[in-house]
Amino acid sequence: xxxxxxxIQFCAFTSMTVSAxxxxxxxxxxxxxxxxxxxxxxVDSVAAYLKQGCKTDLEKxxxxxxxxANNIRYDxxxxxxxxxxxxxxxxxxxxxxxxxxxxxxxxxxxxxxxxLEAVVVSGHAKAYGYRPGQKFExxxxxxSWNAVKVAGQWLLVDVTWGAGHAEGERGKLVSLKxxxxxxxxxxxxxxxxxxxxxxxxxxxLSEPISLRQYQEMPLVMEPFFMLGFSGKDIIxxxxxxxxxxxxxxxFPTTHNVKVVDFPLDGTLAAGxxxxxxxxxxxxxxxxxxxxxxxxxxxxxxxxxxxxASLTLSRGDLHVxxxxxxxRFSDILMYKVK
Numbered sequence: 613x614x615x616x617x618x619x620i621q622f623c624a625f626t627s628m629t630v631s632a633x634x635x636x637x638x639x640x641x642x643x644x645x646x647x648x649x650x651x652x653x654x655v656d657s658v659a660a661y662l663k664q665g666c667k668t669d670l671e672k673x674x675x676x677x678x679x680x681a682n683n684i685r686y687d688x689x690x691x692x693x694x695x696x697x698x699x700x701x702x703x704x705x706x707x708x709x710x711x712x713x714x715x716x717x718x719x720x721x722x723x724x725x726x727x728l729e730a731v732v733v734s735g736h737a738k739a740y741g742y743r744p745g746q747k748f749e750x751x752x753x754x755x756s757w758n759a760v761k762v763a764g765q766w767l768l769v770d771v772t773w774g775a776g777h778a779e780g781e782r783g784k785l786v787s788l789k790x791x792x793x794x795x796x797x798x799x800x801x802x803x804x805x806x807x808x809x810x811x812x813x814x815x816x817l818s819e820p821i822s823l824r825q826y827q828e829m830p831l832v833m834e835p836f837f838m839l840g841f842s843g844k845d846i847i848x849x850x851x852x853x854x855x856x857x858x859x860x861x862x863f864p865t866t867h868n869v870k871v872v873d874f875p876l877d878g879t880l881a882a883g884x885x886x887x888x889x890x891x892x893x894x895x896x897x898x899x900x901x902x903x904x905x906x907x908x909x910x911x912x913x914x915x916x917x918x919x920a921s922l923t924l925s926r927g928d929l930h931v932x933x934x935x936x937x938x939r940f941s942d943i944l945m946y947k948v949k
Contacts, residue, residue, distance in 0.1 A: 617909075619652075628896070631688055632946070633702075634637045635673045635772060637671070637678070637793070637796075638945070639801075640665065640666065640671050640674050640675050640678065641678040641791075641793070641874070642678075642809070643662075643665040643675065644662055644665070644679040645678060645679070645681070645861045647661055647662065647679055647683075647684045647915040647940045648661075650896055652683075652705065653705075654702060654705060654786070654855040655721045655722060655725050655757065655814060656706060656725055656903050657719070658679060658705070658722060658724075658725075659676070659722050659725030659726045659784050661693045661872035662675040662676060662679055662722070663726045663727075664751060666726075668845045669728055669762045669763060669894065670762045670942060671764070671816060671874070671896050672723070672726045672728055673728060673730075673760045673762055673767065673796075673797075674677075674796055675721075675726075675892055676719055676722040676723055676726065677719065677769055677771055677774060677793075677795075677796045678791075678793075678796075679722070680715065680719055680722065680771050680775070681774040681776075681791055681792070681795075681915075682777040682789075682791055683776075684704060684708055684709060684710055684714075684715060684718065684771075684775060685708060685709040685710075685775070685776075685789060686710070686772070686776065686785075686787035687707075687709040687710055687711050687714070687783075688707065688709065688785050688786060689713055690709075690711055690775075692783050692785055692803050696711055697715045697921050698904035699711065699714035699717055700714075700717065701714075701718040701721035701722075703721075704717070704718045704742065705718065707921055711756075711758070711772075712756045712772040713732075713756050713773040714771070715756075715775065716732045716733070716756040716757055716758050716771065716773045717732060718771075719758045719760075720732050721756060722910035723758075723760050725729065728760055728761065728762070728815055729760070729761040730758055730760040730761070730772060731757065731758065731760075731814070732756055732757075732758060733756060733758060733759055733807075733811070734753040734755070734810050735753050735755060735756070735757075735807055735808050735809040735812075736748040736753055736754060736755070736807075736808045736812050736823070736826070737754055737755035737801065737804070737806055737807055737808075737829055738806040739754070741805065742831070743888070744830070744831055745828070745837050746826065746827065746922075746927050747801070747827055748808065748823055748826070749823055749824060749827070752812055754788070755772075755807070756775075757772070757807060758769040758770070758771065759814055759816075765797075766814075766816055767797040768797065768800060768803045769796055769798070769805070770795040770798070770803075771795070771798065773792060773795045774791065774793065774794075774796060775789065775791070775792075776788050776789040776790040776791070776792070777790055777792075786825065790898040794838065796833055796899065799837070799843055799844075800815065800816040800861055801842070801843030801846075801847055802817075802819060802834070802837045802843035803843075804817060804821075804826075804843070804847070804856075805829065805830075805831070805832045805843060805846075806831070808823060808826040810937075814866065817847075819834060819847065819851065821847075821851070825850075829847075829850055830846075830850075830855070830859060832846060832859065833861070833862065835863060835864045836859070836861045836862040838863075838865075839862060839869065839870065839871050839873075839874075839943060840870035840871050840872070840874075840891075841862075841871070841876070841945065842889070844917040845876075845920070846859075846876070849876070851905065855876070856876055856877035857879075857935070858877075858878040858879060859876060859877075859878045859944075860874070860875075860876075860877075860878040860945060860946045861878065861900050861944070861945045862942070862943065862944055862945050863942045863943055863945075864942065865941065865943050866935060867894055867896055867933055868892055868893065869890055869892040869894075869898075869933060869943065870890065870891045871888075871889070871890055871931070871944065872890065872891060873887075873889060873941075874888065874931075874944070875946075878946055878947060879946070879947045879948075879949055880924055880929065880946050880947070880948045880949075881914050881924065881948070882924050882925060882926045882947065882948050882949060883923065883924065884923070884924045885922075885923050885924075886921070886922065886923075886924060887919065887920075887921045887922065888900060888911070888919065888921070888922075888931070889917060890911065890917075890918045890919075890931070891916055891917060892914050892918065895935070895936075896933055896934065896935055897909060897910070897911075897934045897935065897936070897940075898913075898918040898920075898925075898931070898932070898933055899909035899931075899932050899934070899939075899940055900920050900922065900929065900930065900931055900932070901929070901930045901932065902922065902924060902927060902929040902930070902948060903925040903927065904927065906930070907923050908940075924947060924948045926949060927932075927948055928945055928946070928948070929947075930942050930944070930945050930946050931943055931944040931945070
């Protein structure tokens with residue numbers, strides 16, 4: 613089966629755009645980001661400051677994530693040369709840069725200092741240089757991340773990917789800082805599409821999925837899930853062999869939108885009458901374009917619901933979003949045959 617590779621990843625980073633919808637932890641994020649530099653000299657000093665601004669264990673776990681993702685840069689030089697320095701928490705705080713091992717060790721140390729139970733998880737990530745079908749069997753793990761226990765439940769966290777993304781320049785990695793809160797407390801099914809732990813218990817899944825199956829699974833990127841598609845549903849369909857050969861292509865957006873009852877099959881049948889619904893609390897404009905000879909169909913807004921109905925024509929079907937005075941940008945694309 614052929615699957616769409618939505619983006620080329622570098623060094624276990626994501627190139628996803630940050631969603632503006634992550635407002636639940638706005639005050640905690642702001643508090644953590646504005647930690648006075650004079651109080652940052654070791655793990656205990658950072659943890660003590662962050663802890664005083666938190667009321668719950670969940671806020672502590674988030675504060676550690678936000679501070680680290682915003683203050684520690686990826687070690688481009690170490691990665692590009694293969695000369696990676698000591699990744700201990702003390703050294704990472706002093707240097708302010710790390711690779712994934714340093715990020716995950718520091719996160720564990722910060723959580724522990726705030727009274728939380730956390731572990732470092734090593735595994736196989738579909739990241740830098742990955743191509744669909746690539747083999748992981750017999751190879752060393754290429755990434756590390758964390759699990760932290762809050763209210764008796766383990767949460768999955770990837771601070772490295774939460775800190776930014778990277779681009780290739782003349783064959784070298786060049787990292788760019790971009791806070792990506794999606795990677796804090798990620799849904800376990802969504803997380804699994806690009807993280808396979810050596811110790812499978814840290815997948816947190818009840819379904820037994822082998823490394824070979826993980827290799828065969830489609831690469832599904834975070835923007836797809838942020839639009840409301842279910843990781844659990846996709847895994848279930850993969851396991852019972854009912855998953856479509858190709859999923860629709862998704863694109864990053866900074867807007868908070870959720871698609872409703874959109875098909876998982878990336879190829880639709882021409883002549884089919886279809887209804888489309890999108891939910892958003894933002895003041896946006898939504899449109900669907902399918903026939904290049906006709907103008908786009910504008911979705912009608914009622915409250916937070918945007919709806920449209922059309923008969924499909926051969927070609928590409930684009931679901932696009934825009935705001936007043938701006939150009940439209942795609943969030944989904946289907947093929948119609």
